[in-house]
Amino acid sequence: MSMDELMDEAALHEIRDRIRAFELDRRDFLRLCGGGLLVCLSGAQAPGQESGRGGQGWGGHELPREVSAWIHIDADGKVTVFTGKVEIGQNIRTSLAQSVAEELRVGFDAITMTMGDTELTPWDMGTFGSRSTPTMGPQLRNMAATAREMLVEAAAQRWSVDAATLVAEDGMVRNPKTGATLGYGAITRGEQLTRTLMGDPPPQHANFGRVRDPADPPLTPAIAWKIAGTAVPKAQGRDFVTGKHKYPSDIARPGMLFGKMLRATGFNATLVAADTAGAEKMPGVQVVRDGDFIGVVADDVWAAEKALAAIHAQWNVPEQISNRELFAAMRKGAAGGEASADVEQGLSGADVKLAQEYTVAYIAHAPLEPRTAVAEWGQTDAGQAKLTVWTGTQRPFGVKDDLVRAFRLSEDQVRVMMPDMGSGYGGKHTGECAVEAARLAKAAGKPVKLIWTREEEFTWAYFRPAGVMEIRGGAKRDGTLTAWEHHNYNSGPSALETPYNVTAKLEKFHEWPSPLLVQGSYRGLAATANHFARESAMDELAHELGMDPLEFRMKNLNNDRLRAVFTAAAEKFGWGREKSTADRGFGIAGGTEKGGYAAACAEVEIDAAKKVRIRRVVQAWESGAIVNPDGLRNQIMGAMVQAIGGALFEQIEFANGRVLNAHFAEYRVPRFRDTPEIEVVLIDRKDLPSAGAGETGIVALAPAVGNAIFAATGTRLRAMPMAAGEIFSS
Amino acid sequence: MADLTLNVNGTELRVRAADDAPLLWVLRNKLGLTGTKYGCGEGQCGACTVLVNGQATRSCLTPAPATVGAKITTIEGLEKAGVLSAVQKAFLEADAMQCGYCTSGMILAATALLREHAHPSDEQIVEAMEGNICRCGTYPRIVAAIRRAAEMQMASEGRKEEPEYVHG
Ligand code: FES
Ligand code: FES
Numbered sequence: 001m002s003m004d005e006l007m008d009e010a011a012l013h014e015i016r017d018r019i020r021a022f023e024l025d026r027r028d029f030l031r032l033c034g035g036g037l038l039v040c041l042s043g044a045q046a047p048g049q050e051s052g053r054g055g056q057g058w059g060g061h062e063l064p065r066e067v068s069a070w071i072h073i074d075a076d077g078k079v080t081v082f083t084g085k086v087e088i089g090q091n092i093r094t095s096l097a098q099s100v101a102e103e104l105r106v107g108f109d110a111i112t113m114t115m116g117d118t119e120l121t122p123w124d125m126g127t128f129g130s131r132s133t134p135t136m137g138p139q140l141r142n143m144a145a146t147a148r149e150m151l152v153e154a155a156a157q158r159w160s161v162d163a164a165t166l167v168a169e170d171g172m173v174r175n176p177k178t179g180a181t182l183g184y185g186a187i188t189r190g191e192q193l194t195r196t197l198m199g200d201p202p203p204q205h206a207n208f209g210r211v212r213d214p215a216d217p218p219l220t221p222a223i224a225w226k227i228a229g230t231a232v233p234k235a236q237g238r239d240f241v242t243g244k245h246k247y248p249s250d251i252a253r254p255g256m257l258f259g260k261m262l263r264a265t266g267f268n269a270t271l272v273a274a275d276t277a278g279a280e281k282m283p284g285v286q287v288v289r290d291g292d293f294i295g296v297v298a299d300d301v302w303a304a305e306k307a308l309a310a311i312h313a314q315w316n317v318p319e320q321i322s323n324r325e326l327f328a329a330m331r332k333g334a335a336g337g338e339a340s341a342d343v344e345q346g347l348s349g350a351d352v353k354l355a356q357e358y359t360v361a362y363i364a365h366a367p368l369e370p371r372t373a374v375a376e377w378g379q380t381d382a383g384q385a386k387l388t389v390w391t392g393t394q395r396p397f398g399v400k401d402d403l404v405r406a407f408r409l410s411e412d413q414v415r416v417m418m419p420d421m422g423s424g425y426g427g428k429h430t431g432e433c434a435v436e437a438a439r440l441a442k443a444a445g446k447p448v449k450l451i452w453t454r455e456e457e458f459t460w461a462y463f464r465p466a467g468v469m470e471i472r473g474g475a476k477r478d479g480t481l482t483a484w485e486h487h488n489y490n491s492g493p494s495a496l497e498t499p500y501n502v503t504a505k506l507e508k509f510h511e512w513p514s515p516l517l518v519q520g521s522y523r524g525l526a527a528t529a530n531h532f533a534r535e536s537a538m539d540e541l542a543h544e545l546g547m548d549p550l551e552f553r554m555k556n557l558n559n560d561r562l563r564a565v566f567t568a569a570a571e572k573f574g575w576g577r578e579k580s581t582a583d584r585g586f587g588i589a590g591g592t593e594k595g596g597y598a599a600a601c602a603e604v605e606i607d608a609a610k611k612v613r614i615r616r617v618v619q620a621w622e623s624g625a626i627v628n629p630d631g632l633r634n635q636i637m638g639a640m641v642q643a644i645g646g647a648l649f650e651q652i653e654f655a656n657g658r659v660l661n662a663h664f665a666e667y668r669v670p671r672f673r674d675t676p677e678i679e680v681v682l683i684d685r686k687d688l689p690s691a692g693a694g695e696t697g698i699v700a701l702a703p704a705v706g707n708a709i710f711a712a713t714g715t716r717l718r719a720m721p722m723a724a725g726e727i728f729s730s
Numbered sequence: 731m732a733d734l735t736l737n738v739n740g741t742e743l744r745v746r747a748a749d750d751a752p753l754l755w756v757l758r759n760k761l762g763l764t765g766t767k768y769g770c771g772e773g774q775c776g777a778c779t780v781l782v783n784g785q786a787t788r789s790c791l792t793p794a795p796a797t798v799g800a801k802i803t804t805i806e807g808l809e810k811a812g813v814l815s816a817v818q819k820a821f822l823e824a825d826a827m828q829c830g831y832c833t834s835g836m837i838l839a840a841t842a843l844l845r846e847h848a849h850p851s852d853e854q855i856v857e858a859m860e861g862n863i864c865r866c867g868t869y870p871r872i873v874a875a876i877r878r879a880a881e882m883q884m885a886s887e888g889r890k891e892e893p894e895y896v897h898g
Contacts, residue, residue, distance in 0.1 A: 088829060089827075089828035089829025089830070089831075089866050090828070091828070233822075233825065234825055234827070237822050237825070237827075238814075238822060240822075240827055240830035240833050241805075241814065241818040241819075241821045241822045241827075241833060241837060242765070242805065242806065242808070242809050242814070242818065243763070243764070243765015243766070243804065243805030243806045243834050244765070244806075245830060246764065247764075247767075247831060249764075249767075249768065250758075250764035252759075252762070252764075258759070300748070300751075300755070300759065301755050301759055302747075302748055302750075302751045302752065302755050303748070366865055367829075367831075367865055368767075368769045368775065368777055368829070368831045368832050368863060368864070368865045368866075369767070369769070369829070369831045370768075370769075420829075421829065421831075422767075422829050422830075422831030423828065423829035423831065423865060423866055425865075451768060453771060454769070454770040454771060454772065454774075454775075630825055631825075634825060634828055634868065634871065635828070637867065637868070637870060637871070638828055638866045638867035638868055639867070640867065641867025641868075641869060641870075642865070642866075642867045663770070663772055663774065664770050664772065664774035664775055664863065665772065665774050669863055669865060670867065670869075671860055671862075671863060671869075672855070672856045672859045672860050672862075672869050672872075672873070673856050673860055675867075675869040675870060675873075678870050
């Protein structure tokens, strides 16, 4: 069943079959690999601020763990990078390999990335929070540079020359004087070279970067990059246009059955009764029942679906409040009440004042590939039960923990593999689908595949938190801000801090201890909500003052990087060249979070029926030195398109514990027709470290569009989505 | 249950399936053609798009028995002797994907479009592709790839006609 194997694993066959656990001693690892050169990085991670379900934490993992990445070079000069990060469409399989190839002085194709396999790759907390590029990137560069130095030293010893006289290039060490060369493979042949880099994360803040040791090898400056910094095409791109790439839902195992789960008819429901007799009678169908857990397995997914439909269950669903009462409940449930004398004083000295409330709705990630898992029970070499699960997740090690707990297994009895999946956007941090598949497989005694339906994905996953933002602000007639107060209820603290100059300020996140829906991470998370509120409020103040919104921002802004993206976006867009009219409006907004800087200018069109359409958006982006301009452009553009949904029409509607729009026919996501003309202006700061770009590209669009709608119509929309209501329905 | 003979990518394949079994699951689970994706099962996302006699068809809503006697083309059938179709090539070159999960459906929908309109207008592209969701938001690149594929097809057809031209 070669089709069932993961593409990126194929090349590693020999290693995979012989390796038992990632905790292997490094020397064992080398022995199993048949020697070569191995560089490990020790102790380099700290927890991020976002996880899956709110406050779940990190499964008791003591941080830092021993090893965070390995780079191995074998006797043929083949380079394998082992990282627990995963590829979910953000293109790190390509961009991380570029960084390694750059420092190691090998071609891009010499690199194989082994990612997100709990048995082959070192522990990793997960792929989220835009951390792969700023942390894993430099870590891997550092390791690759170390490997390069080790190879040069080994060659120097062999030739009895000074290492400083040698150069590494094209996978070889060369002696420029004699013209002699030694390939990396030849250098490592029969050798067991290992080195472990130590790195202490900075103590208290959640900066995840390893502190560079003065003894570390020099990294290649971005200005001299030849492979990093270029538009290397997506790794294995051809497999995506030929249908060969195996996503988690494409994994098949010998004898595999297909599962379906019975779902409650509402949140917080209890099962009253279930009649499974009809399903049990169907040929080839097995009903799996354990308390409220009811599922079916069959050798055909269609048969499983029919069997599920034949189960008659009665649920008791408690009365629950609907999305219409959401914000009132939130305000009641979240502790508020905090004041600052400074702010009050700043406000009293202001010529123009604002006090407004903004809201964002619950929205769904709706990745096109829903949650999926294939679970298979077998035996370890020691004869114990062994559970192997292929699943789409941003936290393979977190899912492994879930499985270890659910089945009371030991660490070495569970392996989770994560084939590059049909994306996540922060929505696939949890392991419920994997646990369900494993329970079904255990009962069936055969491997089971479970693919959540679209309705399940819309209902039983978790949501981006809804939120209320209260803002009060004041400014002098000349545009100088005098006070700023920003409260966020429930949606989160990220990007709560204003980048504008104002000393009298209060910025506070108010937690809601018992949110209505299960909420979790999301691309950009609260940065979207907080930027929407702040950048709308800034616009309101500018209009009150009769100032140009860009000029007002610039007057209160010292941050050079943010100024630069505002300027770049405005220039490319032609900001101020035309005045807004009743049917055409222009808006601007920007901000920064997680090391990324974004500013967007939007043009909207309002027709006679008051339908809104985004015509054109220009967004300028800066996140330090660019590793892959093409991949970066793709990410930023994608974030902008995704932002259209949350800005204009996406929201989960619910009542009495039921999601009312759990289908693409009712939950509207951006489509071709919604997509405006989009331009992305990239600013490449080769003098600055590279930051992640998966998230912050999403924050500027909604306020820019809202501000453009106001400019045209004089109506201020303070609730996201802005066009789901009657007036601006699109 | 019925024994069916389906013509998939030019090959006659025998398969046993329920009378109402969606083509999507027959392709994926019985014939191992997993390039066709499940996104919703409700005709709303286009991830499952295949060609049935050249028409873009939602395989999740099409019972397999209804396609007996028709020519079914899946993403696996577009590459001929190691050469990508113009649409595949254009998607690859434009990097018109992020996670790539929508890509099979997009390529097949675009293939059907170009068969009908060799030089589609913007409106024709939107019209034909509106049922296909790319949640990663790659639409601008997909549109660019479709335009590029149209050009490539026109160019290669142009070349074929050249010899006649010379003789004439
Ligand atoms: S899976 Fe067929 S249209 Fe979505
Ligand atoms: S590339 Fe991910 S859905 Fe289109």
